[in-house]
Amino acid sequence: MRKIEGRNPVLEAMNAGREIKKLIIQKGARGRSIQELIERADKLNIPVEMAAKSELDRIATSSNHQGVVAYADEFRYVHIDEILQFAEDKGESPLIVILDRIQDPHNLGSIIRTANAAGVHGVIIPKHRASGITPVVTKTSAGAVEYTKVARVTNIARAIDELKEAGLWIVGSGLEGDRSIYQADLKGPLGIVIGSEGEGMRRLVKEKCDFIVQIPMFGQIESLNASVAAGIMIYEAVRQRRFS
Known part of the structure; x- marks a missing residue:
């Protein structure tokens, strides 16, 4: 059981x-x-x-814990096909977040919370050297893990190949990117x-x-927290898909 x-x-x-x-509740x-x-x-x-x-x-x-702890069935991870089918059932181009070894459960929880709020169809995480769905992830996500499809795969590179075969374009974020996130086309299956x-x-x-894009940085700090970077990437894709 999971907590x-x-x-x-x-x-x-x-x-x-x-x-x-x-369900266990604190006395008083x-x-x-x-x-x-x-x-x-x-x-x-x-x-x-x-x-x-x-x-x-x-x-x-x-x-x-806020005086509340529940014991529940283990979290059910999905297959990538279920994420793609979910997007198809909604009549939408797939929008999927792929996390390459996010180890901090707080970051993972925050990313899942943002992904759910933005209408992302699913999140893919690796089985090894990364956080899974833990009580801390669940708490940080404010319960969003209960509504978000999460696939846990052995090999992220192979999962990307599977997504490409399904027609998705794959975009990463990095300082070596040859264009700004705001110059990239993020409207299609992504x-x-x-x-x-x-x-x-x-x-x-x-x-x-x-392709790889840069998130513009105008101050003295050259990098962003992973969950912040994810939020910027996700919502720029949402802006292009829904408001342009």
């Missing part, structure tokens, strides 16, 4: 239809969100236990590659990209 921590992430998991095995916790959780648990026949804060501190993975914190995209992944 879901925090009031909103647990509520979103319930709303999304995830099977919750048990109050507020509308706590009452809503208890009422939803009652309707869904989810057992509710009350526990001291020290007990929740002990079992929680994240540092801010995969956006975001490299790891500090190291960026691996050489083979970079070579798989059809």
Whole structure:
């Protein structure tokens, strides 16, 4: 079983239809969100236990459980084909985010939250040397993982080949890009590659990209946090696809 921590992430998991095995609430916790959780648990026949804060501190993975921890089924990763089919069912050109070894769960959670808000059809992450869907990722995403299709693959380069065969163009972000993100055409079927914190995209992944763009930098700092870069890339694609 996996743990879901925090009031909103647990509520979103319930709303999304995830099977919750048990809900633990801190003794003395109050507020509308706590009452809503208890009422939803009652309707869904989810057992509710009350526990001291020290007990929740002990079992929680994240540092801010907000007095709520739920035990649920393991997160279900999807296949790439499911992401592509999801886009087709919506009658939209696929927009997919590909993460090359994002290791910080806070960054992963933030990227998934942005991807969901922007209507991205799915996120692809690697199985090795990268964060998976953890309680911290779930909490940071504000529950967006419950609604976002995430594929976990053995080989990112091979996954990019699969996307190319499906007709997607692949764009990466890097200082070596030959054009600005604002000069690139991001309107069609697209995969956006975001490299790891500090190291960026691996050489083979970079070579798989059809083109690489730069995010303009006008200050003294030459790089952005991975989740910030992802947000800029995603929303420029959204702007071009929906507002131009």
